[in-house]
Amino acid sequence: MERDIRVLLVDDEPLVRRSMEKSMLRAGFEVETASDAQSGLALFKQAIDTATPFDVAVLDLNMPDLEGRDNPDAGLLLLDALLKIDADLPIIVLTAFDEVTRAKEAVVHGARAYLVKGREAQLLELIQDILEE
Amino acid sequence: MLSNLVRPKILYIDDAPAARMLVRRLLARQYDLEEAEDGLKGIELARQVQPDLILVDLHLPQLNGYEVATRLKSLLPSTPVVALTADVSEHVRERVLASGCDGYLAKPIDPDTFVEQVQSYLGGARQVLQDDSFRREYQQKLVARLEEKVRELTQALEQNAELNAQNLLLLRNAERRAKLLEAGARVSRSITSILNLDELLNAIVDTLVGEFDLYYAGVFLLDERGEMAVLRAGSGEAGQKMLQKGHQLRVGSQSMIGMATASGRPQIAADVAQSPTHAPNPLLPQTRSEVALPLKIGERVIGALDVQSTRVADFSEDDLIALQIMADQLAIAINNAQLLIRLEAAHEELVRTKTYEAIATATGEAIHWVGNKAAPVPGSVARIREDVARYLIAAGLLVEQLPPELREHKYARLLAQAIYDLTAQGFNVHELRAELEAQSLNRLERTLSVESILEDLEIIRGSAQAILNIKEDLIGPARKRQITMVDIPDLLRETVASMGLHDDIVTLLAVGERLTVKADRVQLGRVFINLIKNAMEAMYKVQDKKLLLWVRRSEDDHFVVVDVTDNGEGIPPDQLEKIWMAFYTTKGDRGGTGLGLPACAQIVGELGGKITVESDWGLGTTFSVYLPAGE
Numbered sequence A: 001m002e003r004d005i006r007v008l009l010v011d012d013e014p015l016v017r018r019s020m021e022k023s024m025l026r027a028g029f030e031v032e033t034a035s036d037a038q039s040g041l042a043l044f045k046q047a048i049d050t051a052t053p054f055d056v057a058v059l060d061l062n063m064p065d066l067e068g069r070d071n072p073d074a075g076l077l078l079l080d081a082l083l084k085i086d087a088d089l090p091i092i093v094l095t096a097f098d099e100v101t102r103a104k105e106a107v108v109h110g111a112r113a114y115l116v117k118g119r120e121a122q123l124l125e126l127i128q129d130i131l132e133e
Numbered sequence B: 001m002l003s004n005l006v007r008p009k010i011l012y013i014d015d016a017p018a019a020r021m022l023v024r025r026l027l028a029r030q031y032d033l034e035e036a037e038d039g040l041k042g043i044e045l046a047r048q049v050q051p052d053l054i055l056v057d058l059h060l061p062q063l064n065g066y067e068v069a070t071r072l073k074s075l076l077p078s079t080p081v082v083a084l085t086a087d088v089s090e091h092v093r094e095r096v097l098a099s100g101c102d103g104y105l106a107k108p109i110d111p112d113t114f115v116e117q118v119q120s121y122l123g124g125a126r127q128v129l130q131d132d133s134f135r136r137e138y139q140q141k142l143v144a145r146l147e148e149k150v151r152e153l154t155q156a157l158e159q160n161a162e163l164n165a166q167n168l169l170l171l172r173n174a175e176r177r178a179k180l181l182e183a184g185a186r187v188s189r190s191i192t193s194i195l196n197l198d199e200l201l202n203a204i205v206d207t208l209v210g211e212f213d214l215y216y217a218g219v220f221l222l223d224e225r226g227e228m229a230v231l232r233a234g235s236g237e238a239g240q241k242m243l244q245k246g247h248q249l250r251v252g253s254q255s256m257i258g259m260a261t262a263s264g265r266p267q268i269a270a271d272v273a274q275s276p277t278h279a280p281n282p283l284l285p286q287t288r289s290e291v292a293l294p295l296k297i298g299e300r301v302i303g304a305l306d307v308q309s310t311r312v313a314d315f316s317e318d319d320l321i322a323l324q325i326m327a328d329q330l331a332i333a334i335n336n337a338q339l340l341i342r343l344e345a346a347h348e349e350l351v352r353t354k355t356y357e358a359i360a361t362a363t364g365e366a367i368h369w370v371g372n373k374a375a376p377v378p379g380s381v382a383r384i385r386e387d388v389a390r391y392l393i394a395a396g397l398l399v400e401q402l403p404p405e406l407r408e409h410k411y412a413r414l415l416a417q418a419i420y421d422l423t424a425q426g427f428n429v430h431e432l433r434a435e436l437e438a439q440s441l442n443r444l445e446r447t448l449s450v451e452s453i454l455e456d457l458e459i460i461r462g463s464a465q466a467i468l469n470i471k472e473d474l475i476g477p478a479r480k481r482q483i484t485m486v487d488i489p490d491l492l493r494e495t496v497a498s499m500g501l502h503d504d505i506v507t508l509l510a511v512g513e514r515l516t517v518k519a520d521r522v523q524l525g526r527v528f529i530n531l532i533k534n535a536m537e538a539m540y541k542v543q544d545k546k547l548l549l550w551v552r553r554s555e556d557d558h559f560v561v562v563d564v565t566d567n568g569e570g571i572p573p574d575q576l577e578k579i580w581m582a583f584y585t586t587k588g589d590r591g592g593t594g595l596g597l598p599a600c601a602q603i604v605g606e607l608g609g610k611i612t613v614e615s616d617w618g619l620g621t622t623f624s625v626y627l628p629a630g631e
Helices: A014-026 A037-049 A074-085 A100-108 A120-132 B017-027 B039-049 B065-075 B092-098 B111-123 B132-193 B197-212 B236-244 B256-263 B317-361 B363-374 B376-401 B404-408 B410-424 B429-438 B441-447 B450-478 B488-499 B521-538 B596-606
Strands: A006-010 A030-034 A056-060 A091-095 A113-116 B009-013 B032-036 B053-057 B081-085 B103-106 B216-222 B228-234 B248-250 B267-269 B289-297 B300-309 B483-487 B506-510 B516-520 B547-553 B559-566 B610-616 B620-628
Touching: A006 A014, A006 A037, A014 A030, A014 A120, A014 B376, A014 B441, A014 B450, A030 A037, A037 A074, A056 A074, A056 A120, A074 A091, A074 A100, A091 A120, A100 A113, A113 A120, A120 B376, B009 B017, B009 B039, B017 B032, B017 B111, B032 B039, B039 B053, B039 B065, B053 B065, B053 B111, B065 B081, B065 B092, B065 B132, B081 B092, B092 B103, B092 B132, B103 B111, B132 B197, B132 B317, B197 B216, B197 B228, B197 B317, B216 B236, B216 B256, B228 B236, B228 B256, B228 B300, B248 B256, B256 B267, B256 B289, B256 B300, B289 B317, B300 B317, B363 B450, B376 B410, B376 B429, B376 B450, B404 B410, B410 B429, B483 B488, B483 B521, B488 B506, B488 B521, B488 B547, B488 B559, B516 B521, B516 B620, B521 B547, B521 B559, B521 B596, B521 B620, B596 B610, B596 B620
Parallel strands: A006 A030, A006 A056, A056 A091, A091 A113, B009 B032, B009 B053, B053 B081, B081 B103, B506 B547
Antiparallel strands: B216 B228, B216 B300, B228 B248, B267 B289, B289 B300, B483 B516, B547 B559, B559 B620, B610 B620
C-alpha cells in the first residue's frame, strides 16, 4: 500500500496552520502540526522513533524558537536542528512577505525552497515537485 | 473845619513807585493817603474811598492822566483833582485845566512847597481856565483818542474772532482725531478678537464704513502666486455683488489697487474725476474720492484696503494716518489668521503622519502580521468553491440516477441549472465528477463536509476581523480626539454591556465619588475593551471565570484607578515586560492582535496616566489603569 506522504507543518499562526493543514489533507497528504519550534522538533523526533518519519517539513520563519522566545529566525534554527537529524529532509520555509535576503539565508541553511504564505496551491505544487525528484 | 479825628483822605495816582514813596513821606503824617498805580485802578479806588483830594500824575500807562482826571471829575464833581506833571511846555496849565483838573503841580515834586500847595487845594483853592479854545482842543483830542481806541478794540476783536475760529478748528480736529483713535481702537478690538479670516474681514469693512462715514470699504488679498489681488470682503450691496462675481485685479494694473499692491505705497485720489488710476465702478457710482492702502507684513505686500467716499478730498492727513495704522494692524491680523489656517493644516498632516508613523514603526512586524492574518484566506476560499461545486455535482449525479419523471421535479431542475452554471463559471465539472466517483464514502467524508465549509468560512471571518481590529489599534492612538468629562463607572458598564458579558462573570465595583476623567470616550472605551478581552482570553480554560473591575480614587487623590482583574492563567514573570512590545503576543491558539497593549499604553500615556500589571502565574492577573482625575 502506498504510504501517504507525511508532512510536518510548523507555524504559530492558528488560522494559517489550520488552512494549510486542510489543503494538504485534501491533496492526500498526512499532516501533523506544531505551533512552535520546540514542539515541532519534538514531533519530528517522535515520528522517527515510531518509524513513521516525515517526508517533508514546512516551517514558518518567524515564531517562538527553541527557547520559547519570539525569534524572527526561529524557523532557521529549527531547520538547522532538523537537518542535523536528517540531512536529506526536504524543508520548505514560509514567511509572510517577500525577502530576497531571507530566501538566500534559508537556502544557505539548507532549505529546499522558500515560499510566501497565502499561496496554498503553490505550496502543494512545490511539495509534489520536491517529492518527484 | 478839619477835625483832628477824621483826617482828610488823599488819593494819589502815579505809576512811579519812587514818586509814590516821596508823596507818602510828605503827606502821610497829616493825611490818610491812598495810592493807585494806574488810571483804572485809581478810578476804582476813588469810587470806593471818596477822597477829599485826588492827585494824579499825567503820564500814566493806558488811560492817560488827562482822561483819568476827566473821568474822576465826572464821577466826583466836588472833589478837587490836581494833576502832577513834569511837562513845562507852553500852555501846559491850559491843557491841564481843559481836562477838568482843578489845578496842577509841577514835577519833580518840591518837598518844601508841596505840602502847602496840597493844603491850599484842600482848603478850596481852584484854578480856572479862561480860554475855552483849550477845552475844545482837549475834547477833540479825547474824540481822536476814542477813535483810536475804538479802532484798536475793533482790530483786537477781529483778531479774537480769527483766533476763535482757529481754536474752533483745532478743537474740531482734536475731536476728530479722538474719534479716529476711538474708531481705530474699536477696529483693533475686532481685529484681535476674531481669528476666523472671513469673519474678520467682513467685520473690518463694516466697521470702517460705520466709523469713518464711508461710502464703501473693501479688502483685497493676494492669491497664492501673488499675481492677482482678490476681493475677499466688501461692504454693502456693491460689496456682495462684487464678491459673487469673484472680483479681482491684477497686481500692477492701472487701478488704485493694482498700483498699491505693486508699489507697496498708498494711492490717494482726492478727486476721482481727475485721477488716471481710478476706474469708475458702475456698482459704486457716487464715489468722489478714494484711497487704496497696501496691507504689508514688513516689506511683503499681502493685499490692499480700499476705501471710498462720496465727498471730494474727504481724506485728511489725520484720516490717512489713522487708516494706515489700521491697515498695518489688519495686515498682521490677516497674517495671523492665515498662519492659524496653515497651523491647523500642518496639525492635520501631523496627525496623518502619526498614523503612518504608528504603522511604520511596526512595519516589519506589521507586514509579517498582516501577511499572516491574510494568508489563510485564499486557501479557504478555494476550498469552499471546490466544496460547493462538489456538493452540487454529487447532487447532480444523484439526479441522473432518478427515473425520468422525477428529473423534471423542480429541485432536479434547480440542480441541473446549478451544474450548468458551474461549467459556465469555469469549473472543471468533468474532472470533479471523476474525482468524486473515484473516492469511497469514507474518503469523501473526510474532506467534504458542511463542518469543513463552515470552518473555512470562519477562518475567513476571523482573518478579516483580526485585520479590522488591528487597523483600529494602529490608528487609535493617533485618532483625532474629542475630549469630554467621562464618568468611568458609566463607561465600564457600557463597555461590559456592549461586549455581551455575563453578569456572573463580571463584577463592577465603584468606590467613592468623583470618578470622572477628561478623555476621548471612544478611545478610553477601546482601552478597556482591550484589557477586558485580554482578561477573557486569559480565562479561556477556567471553568469559573471571574472578572473584577474596581474603580476608585488613588491614595494621593490625583488619579482615578481602574483595576481589571481576572482569575486566568496569569503571565509568567519573564514575559511581564514583553507584553508591552508591539506585536509581541502570547499568540497561542487564541490569536490576540498583539498590538492592543502597546496602543492602550500610548493612549493612557497621552492622557497623563499609566498602566501597570501584576500577575500571579497560575492564579490571575491585574491590569491597573491610572487616569488623571477630571476634578
